[in-house]
Amino acid sequence: MSTTSPGPAAWRAIAAGASASFVGIGLARFAYTxxxxxxxxxRWFSASAVAYLGAANLAGYLAGALSAPWVGRRLGDRRALRWTMALATVALLACSVPVSAAWFFLWRLASGFAGGVIMVRVAGAVLPHLRGARRGLAGGAIFAGLGVGIAASGTLVPLLLHLGLSRTWMGLAALCAVLTALSWNGWPTASTTSAASTTSAASTTPTAPAVAPAPAAPASPPRGSARSRRLGLLLVEYALISTGLTPAMAFLADFVGRGLDRGSGSGSMVWILYGLGALVGPTLYGFLGDRLGFARALLVITLVQAGALAGLAAAHGLPAIAALSVVIGSFPPGVVPVVLGRVHELVPRRPEAQSAAWGKATVAGALSLALSAYLYSYLFDLTGQNHRVLFAIGAVALVLALVVGCAARFVRAGAEAQTPEPAPAGAGRAAG
Incomplete structure (x- = not known):
């Protein structure tokens, strides 16, 4: 596979994709924490209401992930991504006015819907232009916007809060509006996709002799095949990972600020460190996937995160919590390009099938996020707002994800002992 660098048009597409993940998920979801x-x-809302309102974003994210194929067919990726970024911006602005809990719930739901559509559609809209780049690093670059959004929320929110809570929401909306406008014409078109594909093919095989066309690859792994079973296990693994990352994502700042009685300043400081981890997570984990293979990389980072979350459940000192926050913060955005890369390994050579499989993975993660968010909110009330119990449950979920990931490797080993499957084209590294 060619390793040439993307051209200017591809970098514009990467920047647009990063802006979309920044707006739709990085700020629209994570600025809430x-x-x-x-x-x-x-006193905008009670403690229990705030927890449930935060979960509304994840319910909307599930709805957006489920609706993304329909939205893409009706609008096309270019318009779908533009207008969902605009919707996320309007939703943040609407949250500046606490009309009622129902009003706030509606707009948190809308922002989540926008994020779900963006998460499903953005990879398919951008990655076809990056055939010459390593897919792990390319996916990491696109989803790095998510990490930048988390870091920005940790730095901007404390500064904006000096102006008041309503103006904080307005400031976040203004930033999203600027990025939406700047990326408006950065999205690739079908014609540039075709040109990129043609150029990539020509540069990869400039003197290849004419041969009969090879049979088309199946649109998805045959039902009951080893690849199909591994893809199903990957969906379960991703769902469990999503369950494990929810508690810190939703309650970390509150754990430090109110749970440890360190005040909102310390809570914001820890969230900034979480954001610093989020900044490096996508690119670092994408690179790790390129080096180790995405299945193996997923096991490694899940093991590290399970240990970090268990440590957070037991930690009392602020320095230890701060260090753990950097590690944990790298996971929510960093796991995305790794799972995406694993989907591409299991469904090789067919962009349409890869997009469909990635959509299923996103729905699995979104469903788990939504259900677990409400479950954690219920347990938060039931345990007298005990954050440590939530972190411990998250660590258990990650351990279960490890078990499922290891089971997928046994499925592969068993299948290869009987009938080895052909390796994906261009797979020079270990697939895991």
Whole structure:
């Protein structure tokens, strides 16, 4: 496979994709976490209501992931991504006015819907232009916007809060509006996709003799095949990973600010460190996937995260919590390009099938996020707002994800002992 660098048009597509993940998920979802203590202190909503309202974003994310194929067919990726970024911007602006809990719930739901559509459609809209780049690093670059959004929420929210809670929401919306406008014409078109594909093919095999066309690869792994079973196990693994990352994602700042009685300043500081981890997670884990193979990389990072979350459940000192926050923060955005790369390994050579499989993975993760968010909110009330119990449950979910990931490797080993499957084209590294 060629390793030439993407051209200017491809870099514009990467920038647009990163902006979309920044707006639709990085800010629209994660900016809520450092605002939780302030929403309670300012008496906008009760502690239990704030937890459930935060989960509304994840319910919307599930709806968006489920609707993404239909939205893509009706609007096309270019318009779908433009308008969902605009929807996320409007939703943040609407949250600046606490009309009622129902009003807030509606707009948190809308922002989640936008994020779900973006998560499913953005890879298919951008990655076909990056055939010459390593897919792990390319996917990491696209989803790095998610990490940048988390880091920005940790730095911007404390600064904006000096202007008041309503103006904080307005400031976040203004930033999203600017990025939406800047990326509006950066999205690739079908014609540039075709040109990129043609150029890539020509540069890869410039003197290849004419041969009869090879049979088309199946649109998805045959039902009951080893690949199909491994893809099913990957969906379960990703769902369990999503369950494990939810508690820190939703409650970390509140754990430090109110749970440890360190104040909102310390909570924001820890969230900034979480954001610093999120900045490096996508690119680092994408690179790791390129080096180790995405299945093996997924096992390694899940093991590290299970240990970090268990450590957070037991930690009391602020320095230890701060260090663990950097590690844990790298996971929510970093696991995305790794799972995406694993999907591409299991469904090789067919962009349409890869997009469909990635959509299924996103729905599995979104369903798990939504259900677990409400479960954690219920347990938060039931345990008298005990954050440590939630972190411990998250660590258990990650251990279960490890078990499923190891089971997938046994499926492969058993299948290869009987009938080896052909390796994906261009797979020079271990697939795991």
């Amino acid at each position: 450092p605002l939780v203590p302030e929403l309670i202190t300012a």
